[in-house]
Amino acid sequence: MPADPIGDDFCGANDPGVVEPMVEVLAELAGDGAVLELAVGTGRIAAPLAVRGLDVTGIELSRAMAARIADKPGGERVAVTIGDMTTAQVPGEFSLVFLVFNTISNVTTQEGQVAVFDNAAAHLRPGGLFLIEVGMPSLRRLPPGQDTVPFTVAPDPAGGGYVGFDQFDVVTQQFTSNHVTVSADGSGRFRRIPFRYAWPAELDLMARIAGLRLKHRWSDWNRSPLTADSTKHISIWEKPPGPDRTADPAHESVVPADADGVFVSRPSTDNVRDDSDGCQSESSRARA
Numbered sequence: 001m002p003a004d005p006i007g008d009d010f011c012g013a014n015d016p017g018v019v020e021p022m023v024e025v026l027a028e029l030a031g032d033g034a035v036l037e038l039a040v041g042t043g044r045i046a047a048p049l050a051v052r053g054l055d056v057t058g059i060e061l062s063r064a065m066a067a068r069i070a071d072k073p074g075g076e077r078v079a080v081t082i083g084d085m086t087t088a089q090v091p092g093e094f095s096l097v098f099l100v101f102n103t104i105s106n107v108t109t110q111e112g113q114v115a116v117f118d119n120a121a122a123h124l125r126p127g128g129l130f131l132i133e134v135g136m137p138s139l140r141r142l143p144p145g146q147d148t149v150p151f152t153v154a155p156d157p158a159g160g161g162y163v164g165f166d167q168f169d170v171v172t173q174q175f176t177s178n179h180v181t182v183s184a185d186g187s188g189r190f191r192r193i194p195f196r197y198a199w200p201a202e203l204d205l206m207a208r209i210a211g212l213r214l215k216h217r218w219s220d221w222n223r224s225p226l227t228a229d230s231t232k233h234i235s236i237w238e239k240p241p242g243p244d245r246t247a248d249p250a251h252e253s254v255v256p257a258d259a260d261g262v263f264v265s266r267p268s269t270d271n272v273r274d275d276s277d278g279c280q281s282e283s284s285r286a287r288a
């Protein structure tokens with residue numbers, strides 16, 4: 001049984017075999033530019049990046065978590081701002097912004113997750129990258145009529161044990177991670193943490209709203225391709241090099257504003273329907 005099943009070493013997250021491949025990939029993606037970690041936590045990844053000589057900044061909601069960064073080698077070189085990653089701003093322009101360990105799911109509304117993408121994009125230099133590591137929603141493990149997926153059942157030989165399970169609401173895309181720890185004396189603790197899941201396609205749309213475009217999608221830090229059985233994805237979106245996309249006339253033509261500033265949808269000629277009742281006839285499809 002893990003000592004603290006939801007602490008920062010959950011699932012061996014601090015093991016060198018987990019941290020080193022992440023740091024390797026992140027350092028390569030950053031090149032010689034500055035790096036911003038959203039939800040930096042205790043500096044598990046940020047501190048080793050600073051050891052490699054990168055200029056590392058973090059945003060973190062919890063003062064208690066952030067206070068532990070300085071205990072790690074390199075941690076004293078990580079500049080930390082306490083704030084919410086949906087809105088908090090830090091000075092500088094970054095070649096890489098990243099958000100790992102499923103933490104996009106800690107933001108439990110679609111609006112909030114969109115704001116994270118917008119905020120990440122606002123901190124990127126043109127050509128900069130935004131990386132997210134997040135589990136695939138494990139809905140394929142839900143039989144019809146069931147809403148709960150266990151992920152750990154660990155009896156303790158001394159008595160008691162630990163049970164972890166996720167519970168999904170597939171209508172609202174909300175889920176909770178549930179952690180039940182029972183001590184040998186029978187006393188126990190039940191912790192329930194709320195999350196929101198989103199499929200990669202929805203995250204791509206959030207990225208697009210923020211002016212970013214998909215560059216890579218992997219299933220692990222060895223850059224393996226995503227498959228139907230992948231349990232997580234690492235997705236990387238790029239801020240296009242060059243001027244701000246919202247100033248680009250090509251962007252305006254996708255969603256044009258009318259004279260009153262109201263956004264209207266104007267079908268392109270590709271979508272124009274030929275017949276008066278709005279249904280495309282066989283003959284018009286043949287012509288297209």
Ligand SMILES: C[S@@+](CC[C@H](N)C(=O)[O-])C[C@H]1O[C@@H](n2cnc3c(N)ncnc32)[C@H](O)[C@@H]1O
Nearest residue numbers: 039040041044060061062065084085101103106
């Ligand atoms: C699972 S830990 C991951 C920490 C670190 N990124 C890592 O990989 O070790 C999640 C962290 O996200 C922080 N967090 C959650 N929501 C946040 C938000 N809206 N803004 C900033 N930090 C947030 C929590 O306080 C916690 O430290």
